[in-house]
Amino acid sequence: MGDVLAFAEQRGGELRGVSNEIVSAAATLAAELGGAAHAVVLGGPGITGAESVGAFGAVRVLVGEHDALDQYVPEVYAEALAAVVRGGDYAAVLFPATAQGKDLAPRVAALLDVPLACDATQVSAADGVVRVVRPVYAGKAFAHLRMEASPALVSLRPNVFLAENVGGTAAVESFAPEVGTPTTRILEFKATAGGSVDVAEASVIVSGGRGMKDPENWHLLEDLRDALGSDAALGASRAVVDAGWRPHAEQVGQTGKTVAPKLYFAVGISGAIQHLAGMRTAQTIVAINKDPDAPIFTVADFGVVGDALEILPRLSEEIRAVTAD
Amino acid sequence: MNITVCLKRVPDTETRVRISDSGTSIDLGGVKFVLSPYDEFALEAALRMTEASGEGEVVALTFGDTTSRETLRSALAMGADRAVLLNGEVTMDGLATARALVSELGEADVPLILFGVKAADDDQQQVGPMVATLMGRPCATGVSSFELTDGTVVCDREVEGGTERIELPLPAVLTVTKGEFEPRYASLKGIMAAKRKPLEEKEAQVSPARITVEKLEYPPPRAEGRIVGEGPDAVPELVRLLREEANAL
Numbered sequence: 001m002g003d004v005l006a007f008a009e010q011r012g013g014e015l016r017g018v019s020n021e022i023v024s025a026a027a028t029l030a031a032e033l034g035g036a037a038h039a040v041v042l043g044g045p046g047i048t049g050a051e052s053v054g055a056f057g058a059v060r061v062l063v064g065e066h067d068a069l070d071q072y073v074p075e076v077y078a079e080a081l082a083a084v085v086r087g088g089d090y091a092a093v094l095f096p097a098t099a100q101g102k103d104l105a106p107r108v109a110a111l112l113d114v115p116l117a118c119d120a121t122q123v124s125a126a127d128g129v130v131r132v133v134r135p136v137y138a139g140k141a142f143a144h145l146r147m148e149a150s151p152a153l154v155s156l157r158p159n160v161f162l163a164e165n166v167g168g169t170a171a172v173e174s175f176a177p178e179v180g181t182p183t184t185r186i187l188e189f190k191a192t193a194g195g196s197v198d199v200a201e202a203s204v205i206v207s208g209g210r211g212m213k214d215p216e217n218w219h220l221l222e223d224l225r226d227a228l229g230s231d232a233a234l235g236a237s238r239a240v241v242d243a244g245w246r247p248h249a250e251q252v253g254q255t256g257k258t259v260a261p262k263l264y265f266a267v268g269i270s271g272a273i274q275h276l277a278g279m280r281t282a283q284t285i286v287a288i289n290k291d292p293d294a295p296i297f298t299v300a301d302f303g304v305v306g307d308a309l310e311i312l313p314r315l316s317e318e319i320r321a322v323t324a325d
Numbered sequence: 326m327n328i329t330v331c332l333k334r335v336p337d338t339e340t341r342v343r344i345s346d347s348g349t350s351i352d353l354g355g356v357k358f359v360l361s362p363y364d365e366f367a368l369e370a371a372l373r374m375t376e377a378s379g380e381g382e383v384v385a386l387t388f389g390d391t392t393s394r395e396t397l398r399s400a401l402a403m404g405a406d407r408a409v410l411l412n413g414e415v416t417m418d419g420l421a422t423a424r425a426l427v428s429e430l431g432e433a434d435v436p437l438i439l440f441g442v443k444a445a446d447d448d449q450q451q452v453g454p455m456v457a458t459l460m461g462r463p464c465a466t467g468v469s470s471f472e473l474t475d476g477t478v479v480c481d482r483e484v485e486g487g488t489e490r491i492e493l494p495l496p497a498v499l500t501v502t503k504g505e506f507e508p509r510y511a512s513l514k515g516i517m518a519a520k521r522k523p524l525e526e527k528e529a530q531v532s533p534a535r536i537t538v539e540k541l542e543y544p545p546p547r548a549e550g551r552i553v554g555e556g557p558d559a560v561p562e563l564v565r566l567l568r569e570e571a572n573a574l
């Protein structure tokens with residue numbers, strides 16, 4: 001009754017790092033509800049390493065492989081997952097608020113006729129009631145919500161919940177997913193150059209604004225991103241997106257992505273309210289701006305005043321030097 | 326082709342949110358409201374489609390209280406042909422909102438329904454795909470551009486690490502992100518014309534909300550930041566602080 005199901009997202013047959021965060025949160029929530037945490041993975045044949053969720057507190061992992069799940073086709077995934085939820089007795093189902101999770105969760109909620117709270121930064125339960133905290137007004141406030149449904153569906157913001165290795169083991173159970181006929185057809189996928197980490201999921205973000213002067217200067221930000229490791233992504237202010245310098249997918253702020261990385265660099269960004277709303281809950285904020293009165297410095301933990309074009313090369317170099325050893 | 330666009334009235338993004346004394350809602354005094362930015366993209370997309378084909382009407386649909394009339398008038402001023410207001414109280418339960426919209430959309434049976442990818446207030450990114458699922462229609466989210474062909478719609482989407490092109494059979498539901506649909510400003514003529522366009526009001530069919538707000542809180546205040554220094558010479562100290570104090574590297 002008090003069991004919690006975690007949707008573990010895979011890519012290329014391997015569980016994504018964010019799945020561990022979701023499983024950990026499911027384990028904590030299940031303990032509060034007096035039940036156990038289960039995980040479910042869906043994908044094409046060849047899913048590996050699903051048992052690893054045991055380390056993060058799941059006692060069972062359901063692995064559903066099918067050719068029709070090789071690519072993420074939303075309605076097919078949603079039907080398959082809804083069937084798994086119906087087959088159990090779950091008090092809550094947790095999703096990662098990744099691009100895929102955000103697309104999938106509402107469909108599952110509609111199929112199951114239960115409400116969904118998205119992009120939560122806290123989830124807890126007392127007396128069998130699931131409560132959620134989530135940002136509203138793009139982070140200008142946080143809403144404490146009470147979920148009056150079973151199961152309660154919640155998607156969790158990446159990088160917020162700690163993936164805690166508790167050293168357990170999970171029983172792996174393969175099942176034959178219920179797959180319907182897809183109505184949508186994927187015609188083409190074009191990878192964007194550079195990193196494939198979505199800005200909303202990255203643990204480190206290097207954002208550039210109009211102070212970068214020219215799109216030609218973006219190699220300086222790319223270099224910093226590369227120096228910061230494979231979990232880093234580029235972000236952008238709306239001004240540079242509107243100017244066509246950067247794709248909208250990178251925009252951070254009220255009409256872009258709301259992000260909460262461990263580390264956020266705002267380079268040549270003034271710090272307008274719509275930008276701040278989207279990134280002010282980052283754990284550590286670094287601002288580089290030539291104007292000492294720029295509003296971005298009011299939220300930055302560490303600021304450097306000066307010309308970004310001069311500071312960036314030095315910064316990438318120093319970071320490489322200290323992270324090399 | 327007839328297109329319905331679902332629109333929401335939200336506080337202007339410039340607004341500094343103030344939590345009301347009750348602690349469960351925001352103080353609306355002095356707040357300026359706008360049509361949610363992504364919904365403007367969706368409306369613009371719908372207008373361009375019908376203008377290009379020279380046929381079909383664009384209907385603007387909102388579930389909200391009577392203050393949403395103003396929002397619908399601005400949609401009419403941009404060029405929507407008519408508007409429907411489902412009068413009722415909106416909550417944070419997106420499924421309840423989706424059901425209220427479906428009770429109207431189910432009747433109208435339009436081949437294409439557009440949403441914003443997310444509303445600027447609740448930012449749940451859920452109402453569009455919920456409506457689609459409840460109606461048993463295919464749905465593409467985060468669409469940056471699309472083309473209508475005979476019986477299908479081909480969409481470009483922003484996805485992790487790239488863009489994807491997908492084809493959906495009509496009738497379909499799309500949620501629109503910022504792409505090529507830079508919204509137009511309402512012309513003076515448009516604003517005048519909007520006054521004569523039909524705005525129909527109905528009572529919304531609302532199911533009880535199963536998500537309730539217990540309280541609203543401001544984000545935790547950030548500790549006073551510090552300026553580490555000026556120019557490239559400040560970099561070693563910045564890196565030291567990031568490593569030793571913030572534990573961020």
Ligand SMILES: Cc1cc2nc3c(=O)[nH]c(=O)nc-3n(C[C@H](O)[C@H](O)[C@H](O)COP(=O)(O)OP(=O)(O)OC[C@H]3O[C@@H](n4cnc5c(N)ncnc54)[C@H](O)[C@@H]3O)c2cc1C
Binds near residue numbers: 239268271275338362
């Ligand atoms: C409805 C609405 C929604 C919006 N949504 C968003 C959103 O989602 N995200 C968002 O970001 N904005 C959003 N905005 C826009 C926002 O109001 C600002 O206009 C925008 O964030 C400014 O971008 P910027 O900081 O890059 O540019 P600017 O404000 O022009 O700032 C450039 C900064 O660079 C500094 N600079 C200049 N040269 C250098 C140099 N050589 N080295 C270092 N620093 C330098 C300047 O001192 C300045 O602070 C929105 C606005 C509206 C009206």
Ligand SMILES: Nc1ncnc2c1ncn2[C@@H]1O[C@H](COP(=O)(O)O)[C@@H](O)[C@H]1O
Binds near residue numbers: 415426440452
């Ligand atoms: N009350 C409403 N009335 C009409 N459309 C709505 C309403 N709420 C949300 N929508 C639509 O659903 C989209 C996503 O909203 P949300 O799921 O709240 O982020 C919005 O951009 C609108 O297109």
